[in-house]
Amino acid sequence: MPAITNRFNYLFRSTKGLVLVAIAMISLVTAIWGTLSGPMVEWGVKDITVRLLGMRLVEAEREGRIIMLYHTIAMAVVAIEVYIITALVPMKGNERTRINGTITVGYITAMVFGLWFAYFGHDFVFHGLFLFGQSLVFFAGVMLAAALWPWKKEYRVQDPAYARGPGGIDLERAAFFTTAVATLGSTLFGAVPGSYFGNGFESFLAENVVREPHKSALQLAVIGHLHIMLTLIAVALALIVGRWLDFKGTLHQMAMPLLIAGTIVVTIGVWTVVPFEEIAHYIIYVGSVLVLLATLFLVIHGFRKLIHERLAEQGIQKASFWPGLSALLHDPLKFGALWQMVYMNFVVTFVGIFMAIRLDKVIRMWTAREERIVLTGHWHILSGIIATIILLYYADLIGLKGKARQWFGWLVILGSDLAFGAVTVFETKRLYVSESAQQPVVNWTMALADLGLAVVLVVLAVLMVWRLVDLFKPDGRWTKELAEAGPVAPVEEASP
Amino acid sequence: MKRAVALLACTVLLLCGCAAQAPVTPPPKIETGADPEAWARVPAGEFLMGPHNHKTLIDYDYEIMVTLATNAQYARYLNAALAAGKVKITDGKAVGYYPGERFHGYRHEKKIEAGDWLHVPLTDKELRLAFDGKAFTAKAGYENHPMTLVTWFGAKAYCEFYGWRLPTEAEWEKAARGADGRPFPWGNEIARNNANFYSSHDPLEKILGALGDTTPVGFYNGKTYDGYQTLDSPSPYGVYDMAGNVWQWTGDIYEGVHYRYLRGGSKADYGYDLRAWTHNSARPDYYSPNVGFRCVRQVSSKGGR
Numbered sequence: 001m002p003a004i005t006n007r008f009n010y011l012f013r014s015t016k017g018l019v020l021v022a023i024a025m026i027s028l029v030t031a032i033w034g035t036l037s038g039p040m041v042e043w044g045v046k047d048i049t050v051r052l053l054g055m056r057l058v059e060a061e062r063e064g065r066i067i068m069l070y071h072t073i074a075m076a077v078v079a080i081e082v083y084i085i086t087a088l089v090p091m092k093g094n095e096r097t098r099i100n101g102t103i104t105v106g107y108i109t110a111m112v113f114g115l116w117f118a119y120f121g122h123d124f125v126f127h128g129l130f131l132f133g134q135s136l137v138f139f140a141g142v143m144l145a146a147a148l149w150p151w152k153k154e155y156r157v158q159d160p161a162y163a164r165g166p167g168g169i170d171l172e173r174a175a176f177f178t179t180a181v182a183t184l185g186s187t188l189f190g191a192v193p194g195s196y197f198g199n200g201f202e203s204f205l206a207e208n209v210v211r212e213p214h215k216s217a218l219q220l221a222v223i224g225h226l227h228i229m230l231t232l233i234a235v236a237l238a239l240i241v242g243r244w245l246d247f248k249g250t251l252h253q254m255a256m257p258l259l260i261a262g263t264i265v266v267t268i269g270v271w272t273v274v275p276f277e278e279i280a281h282y283i284i285y286v287g288s289v290l291v292l293l294a295t296l297f298l299v300i301h302g303f304r305k306l307i308h309e310r311l312a313e314q315g316i317q318k319a320s321f322w323p324g325l326s327a328l329l330h331d332p333l334k335f336g337a338l339w340q341m342v343y344m345n346f347v348v349t350f351v352g353i354f355m356a357i358r359l360d361k362v363i364r365m366w367t368a369r370e371e372r373i374v375l376t377g378h379w380h381i382l383s384g385i386i387a388t389i390i391l392l393y394y395a396d397l398i399g400l401k402g403k404a405r406q407w408f409g410w411l412v413i414l415g416s417d418l419a420f421g422a423v424t425v426f427e428t429k430r431l432y433v434s435e436s437a438q439q440p441v442v443n444w445t446m447a448l449a450d451l452g453l454a455v456v457l458v459v460l461a462v463l464m465v466w467r468l469v470d471l472f473k474p475d476g477r478w479t480k481e482l483a484e485a486g487p488v489a490p491v492e493e494a495s496p
Numbered sequence: 497m498k499r500a501v502a503l504l505a506c507t508v509l510l511l512c513g514c515a516a517q518a519p520v521t522p523p524p525k526i527e528t529g530a531d532p533e534a535w536a537r538v539p540a541g542e543f544l545m546g547p548h549n550h551k552t553l554i555d556y557d558y559e560i561m562v563t564l565a566t567n568a569q570y571a572r573y574l575n576a577a578l579a580a581g582k583v584k585i586t587d588g589k590a591v592g593y594y595p596g597e598r599f600h601g602y603r604h605e606k607k608i609e610a611g612d613w614l615h616v617p618l619t620d621k622e623l624r625l626a627f628d629g630k631a632f633t634a635k636a637g638y639e640n641h642p643m644t645l646v647t648w649f650g651a652k653a654y655c656e657f658y659g660w661r662l663p664t665e666a667e668w669e670k671a672a673r674g675a676d677g678r679p680f681p682w683g684n685e686i687a688r689n690n691a692n693f694y695s696s697h698d699p700l701e702k703i704l705g706a707l708g709d710t711t712p713v714g715f716y717n718g719k720t721y722d723g724y725q726t727l728d729s730p731s732p733y734g735v736y737d738m739a740g741n742v743w744q745w746t747g748d749i750y751e752g753v754h755y756r757y758l759r760g761g762s763k764a765d766y767g768y769d770l771r772a773w774t775h776n777s778a779r780p781d782y783y784s785p786n787v788g789f790r791c792v793r794q795v796s797s798k799g800g801r
Contacts, residue, residue: 062768368775369765
């Protein structure tokens, strides 16, 4: 019994265990549901999955199914961020336990019953449980926002190296708080119109309605909702990476106010899409620039720190370019998290800006399907980048060292960047190749994207199998991680 | 690590080498037995429209072409339209007059002014028509393939030349899925040999790669072509090619929108884009190797034209 109790405590009461469970859940969903689209359809794997698992896929319900799938994965990603935030940001132990417990029950309930409802026949009890699970995640968010309240005296900052507000308010904590509150509001921004107008039955994908000349409030809210939720997940992750790399100094003092202001402005901008679509985009641009600037400061700080720390380890006082570069690249996990933020600009931000400023002159000269490819590629890449940064963080969290750290880090970076680069070329192919001549470009880019994604997924699978095998060992790595968790120390197992 | 990088590079190069080449020879002439001159009657009545099956009434009978307009038909039309002065050749383009549309000034709306608009780009190497300066003919092997690289103006002009018109979106969808709410013309599920879509593995995909080429109209009629067994895939009203092969222009003009809507999916789209309610849109002067059309014509309620 202690064996089960200990493992349960590890998986559901320690940060490392909770993150592992959520990553494993997402991996499982990705492994199964990934066979239903893309090349897996071409290779006939979809048919096997559907037959084997007894999925009931009604053609008219494809959009609804996909929406539920996105939501279940998003809930787990949000849960991972919440676990990390509750571990990184000072708060009371009982607050941490309540938040983590609630969100865990919430995302697992939403994931299991949401996917069951969407893919295995429609039992509306399961749909209700899907909504209940999401409600729990929302409620956990409310508790998180309360726990992050930045004006609490005990969490004032004394160290001048960190950004402080009036009376020593921790501006980084305030940024976490702002992101949490903005996320809660943006959740309602999607949930309320979704329930009120559609009641969940007339689902549509945002990318399919972008050309509608008169969009309903529901359509605008849905488009806004998915954009802002992904943005806020990215903002929260940037804050997590900042804390991971001990972001401080002048850049920190400049970045935190920018991040807070940017988050507020971009969120209000997106909410404004419904009543004032014409001006909303300008507000969003302003907010986005502030957030991107703050992230740039984080990346500069991080790169400098990686170089200085490595050179100090090597005893080098002053280094030329190549030793400096070598020092920067020494730790692929920390470098990768920052690099992915830089790379995101090439494959997401710049593409998005190009789309916005050349919409009528270029993008809208193509068919709606071509525009849809750019849109879906755009946010799939952003989601993918977020996922890779989380994986790199997790690998560091569990103390991956030596060659394993190097192999894992570099394969995730190179594999994902190869895939995201190829997808970017694919989605923008109409800029440089006509429809009739596109086949070689399609073949190249798809092959490279599949190869890159396969590399990342194989590396992830190896990590997950390693952790699974470890769980079966009585003195596995998990026992140390559980011991480090503090309040939930392992229970002594009886000797055989 | 170096060996791993080298291995990765070799794999990438190998994969890139798999890229298919563009077609250099015309396809074999395939006789499907379909009659491109045939029409199918769609009776007045309600049907279920859109993904959410909204009951929609079309209170008149109409007829729709059983197959897509073919290259041979369009070549014949161009010759007649040239002779009648309805179409002219300018700078390597077949163009025709369009009276323009009311401009509402909506966001993203573009003006469609009166004047000559592109019907067919004659210099595009993908065009399956040949023009010797006097007359048009369909290129060998492509006679019974759907006419492509035709703009909305060109499709509309074709239909109107014969006293017909482009189908409205509702007419198109009803002709494609009947009244029972099915997503595909033939039923609820799509198999690879139901239609020509992305990676559907039709004979031309074996030659040209996953994107393939157009298949002759009425190809998916249950016949076997050189060992490739097709499923008979008409709509409930006996209309063929209502899913896949090429997108099809529809005739609706909506207020504040310069786009024209396309239905049916194409050889370059995944199966889900072949669902009858899926629509695509493009500027009316857009043309593509994946876009064609068919026409409808009115019939009296007593059954005569």
